[in-house]
Amino acid sequence: MIFRLEPYFFFKKENSKMPNKISKVFYGTLIHSLSLTNLEILQNTLLGIDSSGKIAFIEKNVLDENTLNNIISQWEFPQQEVIRLSKRQFLLPGFIDTHTHAPQYPNAGTGMDLPLLDWLNKYTFPLERSYSSLSFAEKVYPMLVNNLLRSGTTTAVYFATIHLETSKYLARLVKEKGQRGFIGKVNMDCNSPEDYIETCDDSVELTEEFIKYVLNLEKEENGSRLVHPIITPRFAVSCSSQLMDSLGLLAKQYNMPIQSHLSENVAEINFISELFPHLPDYTTVYDHHGLLNEKTIMAHGVHLSLKERKLIKERNIGISHCPISNFAICSGVCNVRQLLDEGIKVGLGTDLSGGYSKSILNAIRNANIASRVVFMSASKANDESLNKSFPYLTLPELTYLATMGGAELVNLDKIIGNFLIGKEFDALLVDADAYQSPLDVFDDLDDIERIFEKFIFLGDERNLKSVYVKGKKVSGTDLM
Numbered sequence: 001m002i003f004r005l006e007p008y009f010f011f012k013k014e015n016s017k018m019p020n021k022i023s024k025v026f027y028g029t030l031i032h033s034l035s036l037t038n039l040e041i042l043q044n045t046l047l048g049i050d051s052s053g054k055i056a057f058i059e060k061n062v063l064d065e066n067t068l069n070n071i072i073s074q075w076e077f078p079q080q081e082v083i084r085l086s087k088r089q090f091l092l093p094g095f096i097d098t099h100t101h102a103p104q105y106p107n108a109g110t111g112m113d114l115p116l117l118d119w120l121n122k123y124t125f126p127l128e129r130s131y132s133s134l135s136f137a138e139k140v141y142p143m144l145v146n147n148l149l150r151s152g153t154t155t156a157v158y159f160a161t162i163h164l165e166t167s168k169y170l171a172r173l174v175k176e177k178g179q180r181g182f183i184g185k186v187n188m189d190c191n192s193p194e195d196y197i198e199t200c201d202d203s204v205e206l207t208e209e210f211i212k213y214v215l216n217l218e219k220e221e222n223g224s225r226l227v228h229p230i231i232t233p234r235f236a237v238s239c240s241s242q243l244m245d246s247l248g249l250l251a252k253q254y255n256m257p258i259q260s261h262l263s264e265n266v267a268e269i270n271f272i273s274e275l276f277p278h279l280p281d282y283t284t285v286y287d288h289h290g291l292l293n294e295k296t297i298m299a300h301g302v303h304l305s306l307k308e309r310k311l312i313k314e315r316n317i318g319i320s321h322c323p324i325s326n327f328a329i330c331s332g333v334c335n336v337r338q339l340l341d342e343g344i345k346v347g348l349g350t351d352l353s354g355g356y357s358k359s360i361l362n363a364i365r366n367a368n369i370a371s372r373v374v375f376m377s378a379s380k381a382n383d384e385s386l387n388k389s390f391p392y393l394t395l396p397e398l399t400y401l402a403t404m405g406g407a408e409l410v411n412l413d414k415i416i417g418n419f420l421i422g423k424e425f426d427a428l429l430v431d432a433d434a435y436q437s438p439l440d441v442f443d444d445l446d447d448i449e450r451i452f453e454k455f456i457f458l459g460d461e462r463n464l465k466s467v468y469v470k471g472k473k474v475s476g477t478d479l480m
Contacts, residue, residue: 020050020051020052020054020056021050021051021076022048022049022050022051022056022075022076022077023049023050023051023471024048024049024083024425024471025046025047025048025049025072025075025077025081025082025083026046026047026048026082026083026084026085026091026429027044027045027046027047027062027068027082027083027084027085028043028044028045028084028085028086028089028090028091029041029042029043029044029045029085029087029089029090029091029448030042030045030047030058030090030091030419031090031091031092031399031448031452032092032093032403032418032419033093033396033399033400033403033404033417033418034418035400036340036396036397036400036405037394037396037397037400038396039395039396039399039400041448041449041452042058042060043061043448044060044061044062044063045058045059045060045061045062046058046059046062046068046071046072046082047059047091047419048075048077049425049471050471051471052221052471053424053425053469053470053471053472054422054423054424054425054471055419055420055421055422055423055424055425056075056421057075057421058419058421059071068082083429085429086431086433087448088431088432088433088441088451089429089430089431089432089433089465090429090430090448090451090452091419091427091428091429091430092403092427092428092430092452093403093404093416093417093418093419093426093427093428094152094153094154094155094403094416094426094427094428094467094468094469095151095152095153095154095155095360095361095402095403095406095428096153096154096155096156096347096348096360096402096403096405096406096407096409096410096416096417097148097153097155097156097157097348097349097350097360097363097406098157098297098299098318098320098347098348098349098406098409098410099157099159099259099297099299099320099322099349099350099351100148100156100157100158100159100349100350100351100352100355100358101124101158101159101351101352101353101354102140102141102144102158102159102160102170102352103127103128103130103131103137103140103159103160103161104124104127104128104352104353104354105140105143105144105352105353105358106127106140106353107123107124107127107353108352108353108355108356108357108358109353109356110123110353111123111353112328112329112356114329115265115267115329115330115331116264116265116267116268116329116331116354117265117267117268117271119329119354121193123353124353125192125193125196128161128162128186128196129193129195129196131160131161131163131166132163132166133166134165134166134169136166137166137169137170138169141166141169141170141173142173142177144358145173145174145177145179146177146475147358148179148358149177149178149179149467149474149475150461150464150467150475150476151358151359151360151361151460151461151464152359152360152361152428152461152464152467153179153358153359153360154179154180154416154426154427154428154467154468154469154474155179155180155181155182155406155407155410155412155416155426156174156179156180156181156182157181157182157184157230157259157297157320157349157409157410158170158174158181158182158183158184159184159186159232159234159259160183160184160185160186160232161185161186162185162186162187162188162196162197162198162203162206163185164185164206164209164210167183167184167185167186167210168210168213168214170183171183171210171213171214171217171227171229172217174226174227175217175218175226175227177474178226178469178470178472178474179226179469179474180226180227180412180416180426180469180470181226181227181228182227182228182229182230182257182259182410183214183227183228183229183230184229184230184231184232184259185206185207185210185229185232186232186234187203187204187207187231187232187233187234187239187243187247188203188233188234188238188239189203189238189239189240189243190238190239190240190243191237191238191275192238200240200242200243200246203243204243204246204247204250207231207247207250208250210229211229211250211254211256213229214227214228214229215229215254224415224424224470226469226470228257229254229256230256230257230258230259231247231250231251231256231257231258231259231291232258232259232260233247233258233260233291234260234261235260235261235262235268236260236272236275236276236282236285236286237268237271237272237275241289244285244286244289244290244291245289245290247289247291248289248290248291249290251290251291251293251295252290255295256295257295257296257297257410257411258291258292258293258295258296258297259296259297259298259299260286260291260296260298260299261298261299261300262282262283262286262298262299262300262301262304262319263282263283263300263301263302263303263304263308264299264300264302264303264326264331264332265302265303265329265331265332266303266332269282269303272285276288280307281305281307281308282308283304283308283311283312284308284311286298287311287315292311292312292315292317293315293316293317294315294316294317294411295411296315296317296318297317297318297319297320297347297409297410298312298317298318298319298320299319299320299322299349299351300319300320300321300322300326300331300334301319301321301334301339302326302331302332302333302334303332309338309339309342309344310342312344313342313343313344316345317344317345318344318345318346318347318408318409319334319339319344319345319346319347319409320346320347320348320349320351320409321334321336321346321347321348321349321363321367321370321401322348322349322350322351322354322355322363323348323363323366323367323369323370324350324351324354324355324356324357324362324363324366325350325351325354325355326370327366327369327370328354328355328356329354333370333373333374333377334370335374335390336367336370336371336374336393336401337371337374337375337390337391337392337393338390340397345405345408345409346401346405346409347401347402347405347406347407347408347409347410348360348363348364348367348401348402348405348406349363350362350363359460359461360402361456361459361460363402364398364399364401364402364456365456365457367393367398367401368392368393368398368457371390371392371393372392374390374392375390375391375392378390395453395456398456399456403417403418404417404418424470424471425468425470425471426468426469426470427467427468428464428466428467428468429464429465429466429467429468429476430455430459430463430464430465431463431464431465431477432451432454432455432459432463434462434463434465434477435462435477436462437459437462437463438458438459438460438462438463439451439454439455439458439459439463441454461477462477464476464477465477465478466478466479
């Protein structure tokens, strides 16, 4: 259900303290998630950003120029500098990609003819070896980060490679480009190619060096920073028990988030059973090695048992739903409705290059299809109970997964994800009337709700006029 709050005015008192100067003010329509099922559409709204990039005020239902001017004057902001959105434009929180592989970008759109383990050996590992060369990384990573920002991804959770220097370069680059990022130097010390593998000791030592390097890249302000290190065991197949134990201790020592893969593919799960016969399931393997906590993001979770889901809920782990790659390399279809109903955190990931698209918009569309596949697979003629078991995801729910759901996974839901006063302004200025826009709007038919829905299912980066991170414009068609 799409929900609108009752209109009301909020005026700043004359003697209110103004901690930071107002740097930007928008007037028009805001669309954001208040909860999984509550998508709020605010028309005729003023939103002000202070010099630190935080939302300083939101004034709803501003219907005339006198009211607008009175509010603006109280905030000592020039009325002529207000960014006025057209009736076909709106602000939307920035997209959060909770799982992507930066080095695999050159392979995007190729190699979808093999299942996971064969795909890794034939396409992925040979490419990732190339990142031993800094000059190679300098050709790929800027293109990737620019394209993700242009596609509306204001926060990305990146796998890099096992190579320290190019992983450091990716972290520097993400910071320089103004994107939020969680960067992981990959760990793998077994069941990997001879020319793309580490020793356990080297992996741990280089990971600790990487953590310290990223933490020193920028000064943390009020608990907020753009770029974070993240512990990244590739998956339990390629990590020894000794390595996973050590990474668990590192995560605890530095209070680090953790990312890996979980139950993506049936062959992968069977291999895990052979490698860890003393442990009951894949999820328990990670838990046994101290890698599961509220800061852990596990990609996929396609084939989880009830016991595993209970453990995931107990540890408050987040699942990055990557439907594009799940379809593309035939891994399976994740039952997101089941995860949500059981209280498990879920966000969306592109999973480049198993996923062929860099766009979270495409992840939204594929998540919609995946949920309908689950719904149809569970449904039988004249069986209402089955039809009601796993309802497909709604537009408000899909929007939530791409924004607030992702913020919850990266533990930044108090900082980004929607438009609340005090949060940092990570946002997209969407223009349905953009040059060569892929969506058509009909005045007699399309109100703002329909325009928003058309953008979600038809729009692309041509509709992203401006992309903001922490109040700073970092991409968009008006910068091209």
